[in-house]
Structures are given as C-alpha cells and as structure tokens.
Amino acid sequence: MPALRINDLTIEYLQGGYSVRPVDGMSAEASDGELVLLLGPSGSGKTTLLSCLAGLLTPTSGHIAVGETEVTTLQGRALADYRRRGVGVVFQAFNLIPSLTARENVAAPMRLAGMHRRETNARAEQLLGRVGLTERMSHRPGELSGGEQQRVAIARALVHDAPLILADEPTAHLDYVQVESVLELIRELAVSGRLLIVATHDERLTPIADRVIALTPESAAEAGTTTVRLAPGEPLFEMGDPADLVYVVDAGRIELYRPLAQGGEEFLAERGAGSYFGELGPLLGLPRSSSARAMEDTVLTGFGPQEFRHRRAGGKGRESDDGSPPRTSSF
Numbered sequence: 468m469p470a471l472r473i474n475d476l477t478i479e480y481l482q483g484g485y486s487v488r489p490v491d492g493m494s495a496e497a498s499d500g501e502l503v504l505l506l507g508p509s510g511s512g513k514t515t516l517l518s519c520l521a522g523l524l525t526p527t528s529g530h531i532a533v534g535e536t537e538v539t540t541l542q543g544r545a546l547a548d549y550r551r552r553g554v555g556v557v558f559q560a561f562n563l564i565p566s567l568t569a570r571e572n573v574a575a576p577m578r579l580a581g582m583h584r585r586e587t588n589a590r591a592e593q594l595l596g597r598v599g600l601t602e603r604m605s606h607r608p609g610e611l612s613g614g615e616q617q618r619v620a621i622a623r624a625l626v627h628d629a630p631l632i633l634a635d636e637p638t639a640h641l642d643y644v645q646v647e648s649v650l651e652l653i654r655e656l657a658v659s660g661r662l663l664i665v666a667t668h669d670e671r672l673t674p675i676a677d678r679v680i681a682l683t684p685e686s687a688a689e690a691g692t693t694t695v696r697l698a699p700g701e702p703l704f705e706m707g708d709p710a711d712l713v714y715v716v717d718a719g720r721i722e723l724y725r726p727l728a729q730g731g732e733e734f735l736a737e738r739g740a741g742s743y744f745g746e747l748g749p750l751l752g753l754p755r756s757s758s759a760r761a762m763e764d765t766v767l768t769g770f771g772p773q774e775f776r777h778r779r780a781g782g783k784g785r786e787s788d789d790g791s792p793p794r795t796s797s798f
Contacts, residue, residue, distance in 0.1 A: 470630065470662040471497040471520075476529030478515050486728045488707040489515050489754070493529070495680050497664070499630075502657035504673060505666040507682030508752045513666035514559075516682075517633045520664065522550045533631050533662075551580060555624030557634040561616045563608040569595055569619045570604040577626050594622040598652055614645030621652060632656060634665045638672070650675060683709075683752035693769045697761035708755045710748025712769030715778075716740050719765025723757045737762070746775060 478490040489512025497503045505513045518524040520531060522538055531538040533553060541549050563572045573591035578584070595604045598618040608616050617637060624632055637653060638646045654675050657663040665672070673679055693712065697703060703714070706725055714721070716738050723735040723744060735757055738744045748755050749772045770778060 469496040470499040470501070470534060471495075471503075471664075472530070472532040474530045474532075476516075476519070476531065477527045478512065478519060478524070479527040480515075481728050484727055484729070484733075485706070485725055488527075490526070490682075491707060497662055497678055497680075499662060500657055500659045501662055501677040502654060502675065503662070503664045503678045503680060504676040505664060505680050505682060506668070506670065506673070508668050510753050511682040513668075513682060514635055517556070517635055517664070517666050520631070521554050521556050521633055522546055551576070552627045553629055554631045554633060555627065555629040557617070557620045557624045557632070557637055559635040559637075559639055561608070561620045561640075563616055563619060563623075565608050568605050568607055569600060569611065569615075569622075572608070572619055573623045573626060576623060580627075590626060591622070594625055595619070597625075598622045599648075612645065613640045613642070614649055617641065617645070617649050618652065621649075621656070625656075628661075630661055632661060632663045634663070636667055637665060638667070638669065692771065692774055695767045695769060697765045697767070699761055699763050701761050703759040703761070703767070704745070704755050706755050706758045710745065710753060710755050712771060713743060713746040713749055713775040714759075714767045714769050715743045717766040717768055719767075720762040721759050721765060721767070722762050723759050725757050743775075749775070 473493055473495045476490055476493045477488065479486055479488040481487070489510070493516075505516060507513050515524065519526050520533075520538070522541060526539060529539070536549060536553060538549065564575065567575065570588060570591045573594055574584075574587040577587040577590060592601075592604060595601060598621055600615060600618055600622070603611060603615055608619070611619065617640075621634075621637075624634075634653065638649060641649060650672070653663065653665065657677065665676075695703065695714070697719070703721065704710075718740050721738040721744065723738065725733045725735060727733060736744070745755070745759065747753060
C-alpha cells in the first residue's frame, strides 16, 4: 500500500471576490521512505496542498490517505491527533518562538501534548544533536543563523516521529552554504517508516528526490504553434485552467474577464487583431488568471513560450495581459 494516495483532489477558495482553484483534479501516489518534491512556482498551490496533507485545510473534493488514515474524513479528536502525531511540518518562515531557546522550541509541541518536562528536554536534546546543534541548543532564534533556525524547525517536526514530514520551501531563506547542509539533512530524513514531502519552486533540488510531482502542466515548456477558430461567445480558456500557449489575435476580438464568486463577471480587457494575451501563465508556469471568449468570429494563433519569446524579440505583437503599451524587452 502506498504511504500517500491523493485521488481526484480539488482545492478551491475565495480570494478578492474570485474563486481560486490552485489544485484541480490532482491524483498522485508516493511510497514509504521516499523524498518527494512538489515542484511549481509561487501561486501553483504548493503551500495549499501541504496544508491539506497536514489536515489544516479541507479540500473542496477528492481524497487524501496517509497509510491507512483517510485524512479528508477526519474530524474532532481524530483530526487533532493526526495533526499532532501523524504529520510533522517544517514551515517556510521557521515559525520559531523568539523568546524560547532551541531546546525549548523543540520541546514545546511535546509539552503541549502533556509529556513531562524531563522527557521532553531529553527528546529535544536528542533531536538537536541529530541535526548538528548540540552546541547551540541554549541559543534563542535571534542568535542562530538561518540554516540553524531551519535545523531547529526540522528537529521540532520530528518530535513525535510522524510517518509524514512536510517541508515548505525549506531553502528559501538560506544562502548557498546553508542550503547544502540543510539539503543533506533533508535527504537523510527520507528513510523506511517515513515519507518526506518538500514543496519548492527550485528545479535544482530534483536530483536529490525519489519522485517529483509537478504542479505546472508539462506541455507548457514544449507547446508548439496552433491555430484556433472561435464562434461568437465561444470560450478559449477559463480562469484556473493550465496555461500552455500565448495567443495572438489574427482576426476578430477576444474578451478577457473574471467570473466573480458571488455571480456575474468582471470585464478586464478586449483584444483585437494584432494584439496578444495570456503570456504570463505559460512563461511563469501559472494557471490562467482570467477567462477568455470570442466576441465575434475570431481566429487566433497560439504560441508556445519559446516561439513567443522569439516573436517578441522580433518586435511583433502589441498588447499584453495588463493592457500596457508595446514593450521592447523580450520575455
């Protein structure tokens, strides 16, 4: 049985009056002892997905199972116990308590679970020694480097020896020297009896992973060129869809808009012949931030990111997603 099973998972929430769907119909599996990367840019749903795996957020639909535990159906005391003992979380900003020493920060979740002080201190010292901080356990976060704070956060996530450890951008605030030591530690944590999932935007981490789950469409990097013909009112794409092509209007008109969560639509822009739109998603690996439909009979050419860069370098195209004047720089 896989250590992690995600089936047809969709996560949707309200933000700024819009329904945002960073994860849509996702399915994935991971095995015991693996180091898994959730790879994607900011806004691709990495942190939101980690929050659902940790039982901190409830997905809109779909299922998450960690071992034999169906996380998406847990409630009340069972959910609280899973959050406390079934999963350990390493937060991007460390989330250490400034007034506590490294030892006290690691001991804190054990004290909250009702363990005796002597037992918690012994366990905290053991874990801090394991992450190489034996000589720094009496220091407070402000006296530690970024790499040392990250090691304290990792030690804290291990206090209950949870079968699932989640790390959100664990190298985001570290210099290259600190990154190397933290990555070595993370790699060592993926052992039998434990699944380690790391959310990151950095593709350089892929060589250390046993499995990579990409949260951006694979076709975006390799999409070619295609011609699309639309009738009046026919949609081209919807907000939240995977983005693979940049579109140039050859003839006709396109309306860009956002559907509002409470009903209705917000008009954003109109694109006519010779203009382009939809470039940010494919170039940055993000889902569509708006919807697009034809206002009349319309013909478009869709370009993959590489083809679009070459086109822009040649000075072609008029307008971008935000309606700004022509730009001379390439993407």
